[in-house]
Amino acid sequence: MKLMNYKACVCNLCGTGCGQFLKTDGRKVFGVAPLIAHPVSKGKLCIRGWHANELLSTNERITTPLIRENGQLREASYEEAIALVVERMRQFDGAAGEIGILASARSSNEDSFALGRLAREVFGTTVRGIGAEAGHRKSMASLEHAFGYPGAHGSLTSIDKADYILVIGTDITRQNPVIGGNIHAAQRRGARVVTLSSSRTQIAKLSTKHFQQKPGTKGLLVNALAKALLAIRTANRERRANVDQMPGHTEYVASLRSISSVALERASGIRYEEIEEEAKFLEQAKSIVFLFSSGISGLDRPTIDAITNLALLTDRMDHEHSAVIPVAGISNLQGGFDMGVSGEPGNSVFKALAEPDSPIRALFVIDHDDGIIRDKERISKLDFVAYSCAYRNAFMDLAHVVFPLPAYNETDGTYTAADKRVQITRKNVDNPHGVLPGWALFQRLAVASGKAWGYQDAAGVFADIAAKVPGYADLSHELLGKGFGQHWNPKAFPNSRQRKFNAINIEYWESPTTPEFPFALMIGKAQHYWHQNNLMRKTIVPRREYDQTLWLYPQGYIEISPEDAANLKVRDKWLVNVCSSTGTCMKIAVKISPDVQNGTAYIPYFIKNMISDFLIPYENAYAAGEESVIPIKIQEA
Amino acid sequence: MSMYIVSSHEIKQLAEALRASYDVYGPQVDPQTQQVFFDQLGDVEALNLEAPIPSMPVKEILFPQMERVLQYKYDAEAQSVEMSKPYAERPKVLFGLRPCDLSGILVLDRFFLGQEFVDDVYLTHRRQCLLISNTCLNPFPQCFCVCTHSGPDADEGFDLDLTKLKDGYLVRVGSEKGQAIADERNWKPAQPHHLSEHKAVVDRCIDLFPEMATDNKAWVSRVMNRITTGFIKSETWEYIGDQCFECGACSFVCPTCSCFNVEDSRMCDGECERLRTHDSCSFEGYARMAGDHNPRQPVEDRRNKRFFCKLSYPQSKKYLRPGCVGCGRCQWVCPGDIGLPNVVQYIRREITE
Numbered sequence: 001m002k003l004m005n006y007k008a009c010v011c012n013l014c015g016t017g018c019g020q021f022l023k024t025d026g027r028k029v030f031g032v033a034p035l036i037a038h039p040v041s042k043g044k045l046c047i048r049g050w051h052a053n054e055l056l057s058t059n060e061r062i063t064t065p066l067i068r069e070n071g072q073l074r075e076a077s078y079e080e081a082i083a084l085v086v087e088r089m090r091q092f093d094g095a096a097g098e099i100g101i102l103a104s105a106r107s108s109n110e111d112s113f114a115l116g117r118l119a120r121e122v123f124g125t126t127v128r129g130i131g132a133e134a135g136h137r138k139s140m141a142s143l144e145h146a147f148g149y150p151g152a153h154g155s156l157t158s159i160d161k162a163d164y165i166l167v168i169g170t171d172i173t174r175q176n177p178v179i180g181g182n183i184h185a186a187q188r189r190g191a192r193v194v195t196l197s198s199s200r201t202q203i204a205k206l207s208t209k210h211f212q213q214k215p216g217t218k219g220l221l222v223n224a225l226a227k228a229l230l231a232i233r234t235a236n237r238e239r240r241a242n243v244d245q246m247p248g249h250t251e252y253v254a255s256l257r258s259i260s261s262v263a264l265e266r267a268s269g270i271r272y273e274e275i276e277e278e279a280k281f282l283e284q285a286k287s288i289v290f291l292f293s294s295g296i297s298g299l300d301r302p303t304i305d306a307i308t309n310l311a312l313l314t315d316r317m318d319h320e321h322s323a324v325i326p327v328a329g330i331s332n333l334q335g336g337f338d339m340g341v342s343g344e345p346g347n348s349v350f351k352a353l354a355e356p357d358s359p360i361r362a363l364f365v366i367d368h369d370d371g372i373i374r375d376k377e378r379i380s381k382l383d384f385v386a387y388s389c390a391y392r393n394a395f396m397d398l399a400h401v402v403f404p405l406p407a408y409n410e411t412d413g414t415y416t417a418a419d420k421r422v423q424i425t426r427k428n429v430d431n432p433h434g435v436l437p438g439w440a441l442f443q444r445l446a447v448a449s450g451k452a453w454g455y456q457d458a459a460g461v462f463a464d465i466a467a468k469v470p471g472y473a474d475l476s477h478e479l480l481g482k483g484f485g486q487h488w489n490p491k492a493f494p495n496s497r498q499r500k501f502n503a504i505n506i507e508y509w510e511s512p513t514t515p516e517f518p519f520a521l522m523i524g525k526a527q528h529y530w531h532q533n534n535l536m537r538k539t540i541v542p543r544r545e546y547d548q549t550l551w552l553y554p555q556g557y558i559e560i561s562p563e564d565a566a567n568l569k570v571r572d573k574w575l576v577n578v579c580s581s582t583g584t585c586m587k588i589a590v591k592i593s594p595d596v597q598n599g600t601a602y603i604p605y606f607i608k609n610m611i612s613d614f615l616i617p618y619e620n621a622y623a624a625g626e627e628s629v630i631p632i633k634i635q636e637a
Numbered sequence: 638m639s640m641y642i643v644s645s646h647e648i649k650q651l652a653e654a655l656r657a658s659y660d661v662y663g664p665q666v667d668p669q670t671q672q673v674f675f676d677q678l679g680d681v682e683a684l685n686l687e688a689p690i691p692s693m694p695v696k697e698i699l700f701p702q703m704e705r706v707l708q709y710k711y712d713a714e715a716q717s718v719e720m721s722k723p724y725a726e727r728p729k730v731l732f733g734l735r736p737c738d739l740s741g742i743l744v745l746d747r748f749f750l751g752q753e754f755v756d757d758v759y760l761t762h763r764r765q766c767l768l769i770s771n772t773c774l775n776p777f778p779q780c781f782c783v784c785t786h787s788g789p790d791a792d793e794g795f796d797l798d799l800t801k802l803k804d805g806y807l808v809r810v811g812s813e814k815g816q817a818i819a820d821e822r823n824w825k826p827a828q829p830h831h832l833s834e835h836k837a838v839v840d841r842c843i844d845l846f847p848e849m850a851t852d853n854k855a856w857v858s859r860v861m862n863r864i865t866t867g868f869i870k871s872e873t874w875e876y877i878g879d880q881c882f883e884c885g886a887c888s889f890v891c892p893t894c895s896c897f898n899v900e901d902s903r904m905c906d907g908e909c910e911r912l913r914t915h916d917s918c919s920f921e922g923y924a925r926m927a928g929d930h931n932p933r934q935p936v937e938d939r940r941n942k943r944f945f946c947k948l949s950y951p952q953s954k955k956y957l958r959p960g961c962v963g964c965g966r967c968q969w970v971c972p973g974d975i976g977l978p979n980v981v982q983y984i985r986r987e988i989t990e
Contacts, residue, residue, distance in 0.1 A: 001683040003667050006674050021672070023702070031702030033693045034886070034970055037670045043692070044972045047884045047920075053703050054914065059904055177882045181972025184880065188974055205879050540900045540914055541885070541922075548922035551929050 007428035008035055010415055010485075012106060012408040013048040013535065015295075015328030016040060016156070016176045017417030019484060020049055022056070022409055024429050029056040029409065038484050040156045040421070046177035047542055054539035055407075056429070060392045062404040063433040073402060078436065078444065081401050086448045088384045088400075089362060094124030097359045100349040101128040103341035104367035105295070105330035108413025109422070110461040111405075111438030112332070112339035113469070114453075115366065118442040119341070122449045127360065129343030129350050130336040131368055132329065135298020139326035140337055142301060145502050146308035147324075148495030149471070150337060153311070154289070154323025155487060156419040159186050161321040164285035167195045168307060169218055170293030173202040176327050176418075179291070180206075192281050196221055198522070199559075199602065200595035209278065215520045215600055215629050216509040217268035219303035223504060224264050224272060226310045227256040228279035240315045248501030252309055255504050267508040287321035288314055294326030294418070295333055305502035312499055328418040335416035338469055338488070353378050362386075366438065367405065368395045369534040388441065393534055404435040411437040412458040414480060416488065422475055423485030513599070517581045517631035524559055524602025557591035559602040560634070565592045568634055575637040578603075580630050587637050601632065639816060641808040641824035642831055648799070648806055651822065652681045655730045659767065662698055663732035664688040675731070675738070686733045686799065689777045690964060694892035695731055695738040696745060699762045700915075702889065706758050706899075707911035723910070724758055728765040733799070737780075737964040739770045740787035741892020743794045744956045748895045758913065767814060772800040772835075775842055779965030781850035781978050784857040787962040789842040790835075802834050850963075853981055857948070860984045861959065865950040871937075873987045877980060878937025880973030885917030887943065887967035887976070893960050894946075896923070918942040944980055 011020040019038025023031035032053050036043035065081035066073040076084075092098040101119040103112055119125050130136075140150040147153050159165060159182045173180030184206045187193040195207040196218050204210040213221050230253065233240070243249065261272035282288070290311050292299055299307075304326075311317055311324045328334055336342060343349050352358040353375040362384040379385060379398050387399035390407045410431040414424045436444065439461045443453050455461050459477040466472045471488035480486060490496045513520050536542045550556075558578055560568075570576055572592045578601075579585040588603065596602060643651075655661050662677050663684040675691040675698070678684055705723040712718070734742075749759035773780075773789040782788030791798050796815035800807040807827055810816045843851070863869055888894040898916040903909050916923055919940060924933040933939045946952050947960040961977050968976025975983075 001665070001668065001680055003665060003674055004677045004679050006667065006676060008667070008670055019670075021674075023697070030704070031697065033672075033674070035670055036672050036692055036969065043969050045884065045886060045970070046882065046972070050885055050889060057703065057912075059902060173882055177884060177972055181882060184973060202879065202882075540912065541898060541916065541920065544898070544922040545883075545920055548920075548925055548931075551925070552931075 006033060007409075007426070009409055009425040009428060010423045011045065011049040011052060012331045012415065012425070013052065014176050015331060015333055015418035016178050017331070017415060017421055017423055017485070018045055018049055018178050020045060020052065022053065022428055024409075026429060027432070029053045029429060040182070040417070041178045042182075044178050044181055047545070048536065049178075051539045051542050054541065055535055056409060058391065058538040060538050061407075062389060062392055062396075062402060063435070064404060066396075066402040068400045073396065073399075081403065082444050082448050085386050085401050085445060089123055089364075090449075092362045092384070094119075097125070097127050097352065098361040099123045099125040099127065100352050100360050100363045101125065101341065102349055102363060102365040102368060103128065103130045103336055105130050105132045105328070105333040105336050106367055106408075107332060107336065107438055108408075108411075108415060108458070109332065109335045109339055109465060110413055110458045111366070111442070112336050112341050113465050114439035114442040114455070114461055116339055116341050117453065118445060119364075121451055122446050123364065126347040127343070127349050127352050128341055129348050130333065130341055132295045132333055133336070133342045134295075134350075136294045136326065136328060136333050136337065137342060138301040139292075139294040139298060139304055142304040142308050142502055143324065143326070145500055146312060147490070148498050149490040149493035151334065151471070151488070151490065152323065152325040152419045153317060153490075154321075154325065154419065155421070156182070156323070156325060156417070158287065158289050158321040158323040159183055162186065162191055162285075162287040162289040162323070164282060164288045165191055165193045166288065166290050167193065167197075167203055167207070168222065168290065168292040168303070169197055169299055170291065170327060171197070171201045171203070172291065172293070172327065173206075175293060175329055179327060183291075192285070194278065198597060198600060199524075211270055211274070212597060213268040213270050214511070214597070215522055216511065218299065219306040220259075220264060220506070220509065221268055221270060221275070222303070222306035222310050223256060223506060224259055224275045225279055225282065226306070226313050227259050228272070228276045229282055229310075229313060230256060231276070232279055232283050243313060243315050246312060246499050246501055248503060251503060252313075252501040255506050258506050263508045267510075282314060285314075286316065287319040288316045289322065290324045291327055293329065295329045298326070302504065302507075305504055309501050309504060312501060317499075323419065325419050331417075332415045334418060334420060335414070335422075338416055338471070339465070340469075350374070365395065365399070369393075388438065391535070391538060403441055404433065405438055405441070406431045406435055412477065413437075414462060414477070417485075420471075420487045420490075421485045422472070422480060422488055424477055424480040426481065512581070512629060512631045514581070514631060517579075517633045519560070519564075519599060519601045519632045519634055521558075521578070521580070521601045521603060521630040521632045523628060524604040553589045553591060555587060555589050556603065557589045558634070559591045559593045559596050561596045561598045561600070562592050562594055563598050565590060568636075570636065577635045577637045578632050579635070580632050601634070639810045639819060640827035640832065641819060642802070642805050642827045643808050643824050644805040647822070647824065648686070649681050649684070651818075652678070652684055652730075652732055655732070655767070656681065659728045659730040661730045661732055662695075664691050675734075678732075684732060686771055686801070690735050690737070690780065690966075692966075692969075694741055694890055694964070694966065695734060696741055696892050698729065698731065699742065699766070700745060700749070700759055700895065700897075703912060703914045704758065705910050706913045708908060709911075710908045724761055726761045726764060728767075729762075730767040730769060732769045733771040734768060734795070735773060735964070736770055736788040736791040737782050737962040738892050739768060739791050739794050740958065740962040741964075742768065744893040744958065744960065744962070745895055747956050767797075767818075768795050769797045769799065770795040772798070772839065773842055774801060774838060776846045776850070777965075779968045779976070779978070780846070780963065781853060781965055782963035783843055783846050783850055784854045785959050785961050785963035787958070790839045800835050800838060802831060802838065804831070807831050807835050849978070853978060853985075856981055856985045857959070857961075859988065860981050861948045861950060861953070863984060863988065864945060864948050869941075869984055870987060873983055874937045874941045877975050877983060878935065878940045880975045881919060881936050881940045882972045883919050883921075883936060884972060885915075885919055886970035886972075888917035888919065889915050890966040890970050892962050892964055892966075893956070918946070940975070944977070947977060948981075
């Protein structure tokens with residue numbers, strides 16, 4: 001007998017894909033309960049998951065299609081809005097790159113797949129992208145080269161069984177707290193947990209070993225670990241024929257041999273002897289899990305290549321509890337890539353928007369985070385912008401037509417978590433305004449343009465996905481509804497058994513800091529700050545928590561070490577001027593943190609000026625994500 | 638106190654009969670996930686008195702995670718305000734409460750009803766509430782009610798109390814309301830040997846508790862003494878604080894946590910609604926004061942507040958029992974490893990080192 005008030009679903013707030021019950025009467029959501037039997041979350045949720053009911057109860061919903069008239073958005077019927085979009089889009093030449101698609105990493109697979117069809121078959125365009133794809137694209141490219149398919153190797157559940165867990169860079173207890181909790185549990189049961197990060201994050205404190213390296217040298221350290229591992233094998237006269245025969249091995253080993261321990265120590269601040277000690281543990285481990293953050297704050301390609309190479313070199317990747325997982329910050333980032341709505345080099349919508357002479361004239365956008373409207377000016381000058389989202393946000397101001405979408409629990413949909421686990425959320429609440437699910441909306445647009453797709457429901461869309469998307473062939477809504485999802489099958493990729501080393505270059509990263517600009521500024525994270533807070537701002541308790549930080553530091557904050565603060569003669573909450581070497585400046589409060597190294601400084605993403613004034617003008621820093629370092633000076637204000 | 642011996646069939650009959658005039662809530666197992674919820678019964682057949690401890694505390698029914706407690710509309714021109722109460726009184730039966738959850742309700746009663754101010758929302762939900770408790774025959778993983786004087790059987794607060802024995806359920810009456818229900822039914826009075834069987838069942842259950850729980854029994858009171866007198870080292874609190882992920886889960890699943898937050902939100906048509914939501918002392922914004930002073934900003938200072946509340950003498954005086962009822966749910970949901978029994982262990986380690 002089904003429960004009256006509790007409905008199982010999948011949390012839609014990050015790439016972990018935790019099991020969640022919503023307490024609902026079918027009209028409103030009153031509460032949340034964790035799902036104990038879920039293999040990944042095992043009855044745990046983070047502050048976001050526990051407050052999903054607040055988000056799902058917000059009044060800030062888009063309830064009806066809207067059309068801009070005389071500068072104002074007015075309510076419209078679906079017929080009118082769809083007809084308008086079809087008519088306007090017809091005036092642009094998709095094939096010539098005049099139409100761009102900006103997909104969402106929160107959309108279900110069904111919505112993203114249908115959006116891909118809409119782009120290709122109706123708009124005739126290949127210019128596309130996903131909101132948070134920048135970092136994930138690098139992860140996908142590196143993994144595809146190494147393992148033969150664009151996706152994680154292994155499962156998040158491996159964390160519970162593995163001997164050795166290496167966490168690279170990510171502040172995982174903030175970004176994906178439930179994964180962080182699983183790592184912590186692994187450490188307590190005796191697994192060796194090693195964290196590589198320049199600041200002393202919570203996971204660093206909970207690890208068996210923390211390498212607090214200088215900024216920009218994570219990849220170098222991973223490569224040094226590989227070198228030390230090789231040295232152990234050479235000393236033991238051990239050969240791993242299968243690893244030695246992988247393409248790229250000779251070049252990889254040659255590069256590793258060139259690592260100089262003196263230069264390594266100078267660049268990273270870590271002694272090679274320490275790495276050699278660590279390599280002994282790595283060599284003894286039977287199963288190894290590598291975790292690194294992917295998405296907007298992801299690592300750069302050389303660092304990811306160093307990670308995938310080390311994974312292959314350990315020769316433990318065939319163990320059932322080994323894994324290499326790019327941990328996504330948004331629920332369906334992996335699914336978006338699988339559905340083919342990410343921008344490939346050469347047809348990226350971000351590039352089209354950034355290049356002043358690109359032909360783009362119209363944009364079709366799904367659920368975009370307002371905090372990161374890049375190229376806002378360009379978008380505001382486009383001839384036509386259509387926007388679809390469940391929640392109101394600033395992107396509506398840029399749109400000529402707005403469509404509502406259902407929230408994640410108001411429609412059937414599948415989501416692919418960071419480790420390729422495809423899970424289904426069934427509709428458990430009726431949308432009070434009867435809005436169309438994304439796939440149905442895109443189908444209506446297709447029909448109005450004279451194309452018939454014939455989808456009856458989300459399960460039908462998924463059947464089409466199973467037929468066309470590699471790896472999804474064995475899956476269906478019916479099957480996914482029975483358990484807690486299933487990983488898509490990498491064997492569908494012809495190269496999945498041909499592992500290859502990525503080419504690496506050993507570079508001793510030179511800090512861009514100078515005597516004049518002595519601090520290395522990096523992008524910091526803050527508790528309760530996710531997805532530019534587009535969603536969290538619509539809750540009650542998580543929003544209060546986020547505001548809490550802003551109340552203490554209304555101008556935002558820059559984290560520096562106690563020693564640097566003493567040298568600068570500043571105290572906590574004092575205002576300082578921060579100036580970068582490119583000449584950008586901002587006034588911001590000091591936050592003294594013992595977890596930060598001397599000579600480094602962190603400003604969290606959510607400080608508005610950090611993005612608009614600091615990161616975007618600073619060439620490539622935004623794209624480099626977690627690895628970006630900006631030389632700055634800090635002066636009294 | 639009268640006692641009866643009643644068959645399982647009669648128990649189902651009782652639940653069915655009560656459905657005529659009450660909303661009946663009881664433990665049910667979700668068929669898909671096997672998770673147990675104490676939820677409203679659509680069908681008496683779903684009532685499962687042998688199901689493990691419900692995953693969420695029964696306080697969800699009396700003090701839900703999120704509730705609309707006021708609706709109002711302010712007319713600026715007429716300077717008038719219309720107000721309405723969106724919550725309503727409904728007679729309820731909580732059928733098959735585990736003794737820990739029953740103890741939790743008693744603590745909430747003392748918090749919401751037993752002090753200077755009586756909380757009208759809680760009172761409305763609580764007023765016509767029939768409590769039927771159910772003795773635990775064996776402990777569930779993480780249970781430690783033997784340490785907190787709240788199980789495996791109930792000794793106060795129930796209207797009717799059930800214990801499964803060989804011959805059927807022993808029904809103990811705990812109130813006039815309970816007696817009135819028993820009087821309406823043609824139940825067989827229990828024999829003295831049933832009472833001794835009840836004691837044997839409870840004793841057997843206590844024997845089945847894992848050593849960690851029974852062994853901790855003395856330590857819970859020792860730790861209470863330490864916490865009350867402030868003898869715990871700051872390093873221990875920091876060790877605990879480092880493991881806090883600030884999710885608030887421990888408070889949400891605690892049968893006795895009563896902290897809440899109130900927020901007014903404006904609907905599209907000018908109408909406003911006031912929401913009351915669960916809150917947690919693990920959150921930074923929880924303790925912030927006007928003027929931005931926060932006496933408990935570092936996570937370890939916030940985290941230890943929870944244990945002051947659960948395990949300190951002044952707090953227990955207020956609730957007339959320890960703030961912890963030993964259900965072990967905080968241990969289940971914590972992504973760190975700082976459920977209450979573990980914290981007792983950490984403090985114990987400190988004492989014995």
